[in-house]
Amino acid sequence: MNTWDAIVIGAGAAGLSAAQMLGRARRRTLVLDTGAPRNRFAPHMHGVLGHDGMSPGDLLGRGRAEVEAYDVEVRAVAVARVDEGATRVTVTLADGSAESARALVLATGVSDDLPDIPGLAERWGTGVLHCPYCHGWEVRDRRLGVLLVSPHQLHQAQLVRQWSDDVVVFAGMLGAIDPEIARRLHARGVEIVAEPVVEVVGEGTEVTGVRLRDGRVVAVGALFTMGAVRPHDAFVAHLGLARADTPVGSFLEVDAMGRTSSARIWAAGNVVSPMANVPLSMGAGAMAGAAVNAALVEEDFDLAPALYWNGRYADRLWSGRPNRTMVDVVQGLEPGRALDLGCGEGADAIWLAQQGWDATGVDISQTAIDRAQDAARTASIDAHFVVSDLSEAETVGEYDLVTASFFHSPVALDRTGALRRAAARVAPGGRMLIVSHAGPPPWAPAGHGGAHVFLNAADELDALGLDDSDWMVEIAEARPRGATAPDGTSATLDDTVLLVHRRPDVRISSS
Ligand SMILES: Cc1cc2nc3c(=O)[nH]c(=O)nc-3n(C[C@H](O)[C@H](O)[C@H](O)COP(=O)(O)OP(=O)(O)OC[C@H]3O[C@@H](n4cnc5c(N)ncnc54)[C@H](O)[C@@H]3O)c2cc1C
Missing domain, CATH: 3.40.50.150 (Vaccinia Virus protein VP39)
Known part of the structure; x- marks a missing residue:
């Protein structure tokens, strides 16, 4: 077993940012990653200052090269379990080996469990979109569909109207829409379709319309929807870390610096904050990385006589x-x-x-x-x-x-x-x-x-x-x-x- 200062799980925007802070702070840092960042389905990334339009893979490739230049080791392997001791955290890897460190950053992101509708999953990140800030500009002024799968998504239906004045909301999966909300949507010219959607149709990765249960095809130039977000944190479940219930699920609770209820475990990015885009995830990761270093600096001083x-x-x-x-x-x-x-x-x-x-x-x-x-x-x-x-x-x-x-x-x-x-x-x-x-x-x-x-x-x-x-x-x-x-x-x-x-x-x- 190596004696790492910090282990970061996840080499997405959050994890690599944490690792960059730690590497530059001369902390012996190991990053463990399965190489499946959430936005891997999208060919381009937007809303990321200085990198607008870059592919997600290119950004992470650059980030990885940057952290490796600071002697951070990035290893392609899944983490199966995390155990906490008084002075160290031990991480068991899928191959059965183990690594331990003085601190841990979880930056494992989320999965989007998509609505089970033919034609949808294969267009996720191209014609089927989740976030108008990320991709709304590219489809502005088209006829835009919003497929509602949860009541929390009504906000998304209103938001999309900012990018086009031709918006159609497919509410069939929700059943009836609250009449007050329907009035609000109609007031800004948003059309509501009650018939359930049974298929997303299109050409290649692009969406051209949706097929309804009654057989009609409604033309749209892109479709917004949401998956059910599932944080990748099952491997710490047995630790009993504090969690917070949110409208989209239960997530690990962290303080402003990203520390969980454990003194040695931090978490950043989508795994604690599923709405965070790339820059917000980078910010949270950088904050967690700096916070880990600050905690270790304190501990180094606490332990100084023994070290000396x-x-x-x-x-x-x-x-x-x-x-x-x-x-x-x-x-x-x-x-x-x-x-x-x-x-x-x-x-x-x-x-x-x-x-x-x-x-x-x-x-x-x-x-x-x-x-x-x-x-x-x-x-x-x-x-x-x-x-x-x-x-x-x-x-x-x-x-x-x-x-x-x-x-x-x-x-x-x-x-x-x-x-x-x-x-x-x-x-x-x-x-x-x-x-x-x-x-x-x-x-x-x-x-x-x-x-x-x-x-x-x-x-x-x-x-x-x-x-x-x-x-x-x-x-x-x-x-x-x-x-x-x-x-x-x-x-x-x-x-x-x-x-x-x-x-x-x-x-x-x-x-
Ligand atoms: C389709 C789509 C398009 C998007 N487009 C944009 C955009 O244009 N602009 C923007 O700002 N945001 C965009 N986003 C949001 C963006 O994906 C997230 O903000 C960002 O990925 C969050 O970074 P993260 O580091 O928290 O998680 P991720 O990027 O998901 O990284 C998590 C990493 O952890 C790894 N991992 C998970 N479990 C384990 C394990 N047990 N062991 C080891 N490694 C593990 C994963 O393989 C992954 O590499 C988009 C999201 C989606 C779904």
């Missing part, structure tokens, strides 16, 4: 040796349960386990924890490792020793909060050891450390806010430590060392 640390640990970072100061302080203590905050690649926790401690290391980086687990396994050491963002997670359990060696971060870390929460989990008689940098290394250029605050032992103690009646301070000092500078010379670093001891008779909360 996984990046830092992409290559082995530390030597695998435990921290010297921690070893010096801890080696005289009676082993019990130990917790190492910000354990990185696990050297301290593994050393603690080797000394007989029941040791658990916690770190935000999955990469570091994987490496720590491998190291423990290889050495047959029973140490436990957990991935957790200590800025947010509650510390659980009770420990005889909590250690935090160089628990600093150049990206967001609620260090004080994490240390305080961990201090609260120190068992009566237990200890907390904090070893941190007292200052920048001597080889660092002037100004090194940026916003980093180097705490001395008194500051560190103040930050912990421990209750004097519960805790005793055993070590609070700066300790020099030998180190090797990057140029290979020997140097001395100062560590801040704070060891606090919880009084044995203290009672702590069991929560």
